[in-house]
Amino acid sequence: MGNSFVDFPEKKQNLIAPGYDRSQKVTPPWIFSSFKASEGIKTTPTDLVQFVNGFLDKPALDSSLMGEQMQKSFNDRLGIQMGWHTIHMNDFDILTHTGKTSGHSAFVGLVRETNTAVIILANSWVGTDDLGLQILRMINYNWKRIKA
Structure with a gap:
């Protein structure tokens, strides 16, 4: 995952697509030291696919992480x-x-039981959650509507 980082090095700035705010004006990426673990992570689609594949590789994940999980x-x-x-x-x-x-x-969503995932990156403040969940449900239910 060579193109994922929390610091914002000058040589990596060309990897970040310009973002747009509510008035559709270009807005710079957020850079806050106190939020590096959340809003500070920058990545590429290729690195996100590699990250998600780690979660879909169930045996490797189970042996290293899932035994120590906390659930709420x-x-x-x-x-x-x-x-x-x-x-x-x-x-x-x-x-x-x-x-x-x-x-x-x-948005990153995955279903380990069916080995499927959806990744959506957008250069807009508009959320991608609903679209990502809908695509993931369609893939896993053979494009049929389901009752929630």
């Missing part, structure tokens, strides 16, 4: 584990994580 359930369908939001849908769990600043938004 909000109800029968929604929870959080290891920083991922979990949505229990029928036979499997959808894991999602999102990010949003004034000029960029991101």
Whole structure:
């Protein structure tokens, strides 16, 4: 993951697409030392695919991380584990994580049981959560509508 970073080196600035705010004006990426672990992470689609593949590689993940996981359930369908939001849908769990600043938004969603994932990066403040979840549900239900 050679193109993921929290510091903003001069030589990597060309990797960041310009972001747009609510009035559709160019806005710079957020750079806050106190938020490096959340709003400070910068990456590329290639690196995100590599990251997601690590989660889809179930045996490797189970042996290294999943045995030590912490879970918090909000109800029968929604929870959080290891920083991922979990949505229990029928036979499997959808894991999602999102990010949003004034000029960029991101969605990563995956279903380990079906080995599927969706990654959406946008250079807009408009969130990508709903679109990402809809695509992931369509892929896993053969494009059929389901009752929630």
